[in-house]
Amino acid sequence: MDxxxxxxxxxxxxxxxxxxxxxxxxxxxxxxEQRAMEARLAEIRDWVIAHARMHILGAFERLKTTRKQAHSAYLASLPYYTVYMQYSGHPPIHPMAIAQLQAQIGEAHAELKRGIDADWRASVLRYPEVLDYFYSLVEVRMPSDRSPRVREPPFAVAGYADRGYDHSRLEKEMKKRKQRREREGSVGLREDQVYSAVGRHLRGPPPVPTPPVGGGYPPPPGRYNY
Structure with missing residues (x-):
């Protein structure tokens, strides 16, 4: 038999x-996984994104500050720039010198914008690396295989795992019923009734009889039979 x-x-x-x-x-x-991990994963995801964004924005702000400082130092090094700013763009100098200075200032501003855009792009492109790093900081701990909670989960201790033809369970059920009768002082069921009742519980409910097919019921009184 297989x-x-x-x-x-x-x-x-x-x-x-x-x-x-x-x-x-x-x-x-x-x-x-959805029931057990969905809320936890959402919490982890929010934590990782918040820290990654804070790091990226912080790194970008440092790059932008350094670039703006270099930009300001370059402008200050240009001839007539201090006088130009002192007179709000209309210094008492030769118009050709003013035109050359304005061209240099315009080019410096354009270079600053290109540098800030490049710094932002470089910062954003680091998101995969930064996300991986912060996800790696999250610890997922598995319990030991020797843990009582793993070896004897509550549903197994309660008899959920191996009902089948476990006769030891039937004996335990009889013993519990007997002890209950002794405590309550009632007559209760005989042992053969206990075996029958517990056996029915283990096997499940009895099959429902199938009604006869093709009008197998006797005709009601007062009717004619054809």
Whole structure:
């Protein structure tokens, strides 16, 4: 006799090419992950994004500050720049010198804008690296396989795991009933009744009889039979 069970989903033979159980397992795993991890993953994601964004913005601000300082130092080094700013762009100097200075200032401003854009682009492109780093700081701890919570989960201790044909469970049930009767002082059920009751519980409810097919019931009184 082959003791291998049939598919629990479609009842196909054990050695068939049925994939029902593996497919249902994948669905169950996905659903369990959502129930157990969805809120936790959202919390981790928010923490990682907040710290990554803060780092990227901080790094960009430092780059921008350094670039603006260099920009200011360059402008201050230009001839007539101090006088130009002192007279709000209308210094008492030769118009050709003013035109040359204005061209240099305009080019410096354009270079500053290009540099700030390049710094921002470089900062944003570092997001994958920065996200990986902050995700690596999150610790996921697995319990030990020797932990009592792993070896004896509550549903197994309660008898969820292996009901089947476990006669020891039947003996325990009888003992519990007997102790309950002794405490309550009632007559209770006989041992054979206990075996019968517990056996029915283990096997499940009795099958429902199938009604006869094709009018098998006797005709009601007062009717004619044809």
């Amino acid at each position: 003791a291998a069970p049939n598919c629990a989903i479609c009842n196909a033979p054990a050695y068939s090419e049925c994939s029902c159980e593996s497919e249902r397992l994948q669905i169950a795993v996905h659903q369990a």
